[in-house]
Amino acid sequence: xxxxxxxxxxxxxxxxxxxxxxxxxxxxxxxxxxxxxxxxxxxxxxxxxxxxxxxxxxxxxxxxxxxxxxxxxxxxxxxxxxxxxxxxxxxxxxxxxxxxxxxxxxxxxxxxxxxxxx
Amino acid sequence: xxxxxxxxxxxxxxxxxxxxxxxxxxxxxxxxxxxxxxxxxxxxxxxxxxxxxxxxxxxxxxxxxxxxxxxxxxxxxxxxxxxxxxxxxxxxxxxxxxxxxxxxxxxxxxxx
Numbered sequence: 001x002x003x004x005x006x007x008x009x010x011x012x013x014x015x016x017x018x019x020x021x022x023x024x025x026x027x028x029x030x031x032x033x034x035x036x037x038x039x040x041x042x043x044x045x046x047x048x049x050x051x052x053x054x055x056x057x058x059x060x061x062x063x064x065x066x067x068x069x070x071x072x073x074x075x076x077x078x079x080x081x082x083x084x085x086x087x088x089x090x091x092x093x094x095x096x097x098x099x100x101x102x103x104x105x106x107x108x109x110x111x112x113x114x115x116x117x118x
Numbered sequence: 119x120x121x122x123x124x125x126x127x128x129x130x131x132x133x134x135x136x137x138x139x140x141x142x143x144x145x146x147x148x149x150x151x152x153x154x155x156x157x158x159x160x161x162x163x164x165x166x167x168x169x170x171x172x173x174x175x176x177x178x179x180x181x182x183x184x185x186x187x188x189x190x191x192x193x194x195x196x197x198x199x200x201x202x203x204x205x206x207x208x209x210x211x212x213x214x215x216x217x218x219x220x221x222x223x224x225x226x227x228x229x230x
Contacts, residue, residue, distance in 0.1 A: 033215075055215050106166065107161075109162070
């Protein structure tokens with residue numbers, strides 16, 4: 001079975017441009033989350049979508065937006081790119097939007113899109 | 119806010135045992151997870167502790183003590199392929215999400 005797939009794998013943009021990153025979750029998974037990982041740090045939560053609705057948003061500016069499609073794939077959009085947006089953008093999927101305390105659903109991550117801003 | 123602190127780097131030799139610690143300050147969370155990440159690739163799930171105590175999965179074990187705000191990942195019989203970054207993470211109790219809050223990460227270097 002295919003895991004979480006993300007595209008593109010690498011991307012180079014300049015300041016002020018716009019970027020769209022794409023994610024396809026594991027088949028049967030309805031929840032998609034996006035994380036930003038700056039070099040040398042742990043991933044930071046950006047968004048979670050479930051059944052096409054935003055379920056959670058991290059501490060990121062409005063330049064970051066996302067959506068989920070009927071087939072549960074998702075796009076992350078970033079406008080007016082800044083140098084500080086250079087990072088690895090990770091997508092994670094899970095079956096449901098929230099797992100119980102004792103029945104943990106681990107997040108399944110894709111290999112990410114490495115975004116470089118010049 | 120929530121924060122999880124880990125040692126930045128740990129070095130060990132093949133066949134040895136290594137412990138990676140995670141201390142946290144959080145107002146409430148559902149369990150402590152551990153993830154492995156090779157060379158900036160996909161983080162992969164290793165272990166989860168819902169309750170205090172030790173969880174064992176093959177060569178990996180994980181421990182949680184809520185009273186001490188502390189957990190650790192124990193890797194036994196180290197192999198070269200274990201060289202990677204390791205992150206502890208908690209699932210945020212607030213809101214209706216699967217939001218994970220990650221620690222600062224520990225880079226493990228296994229030497230021959």
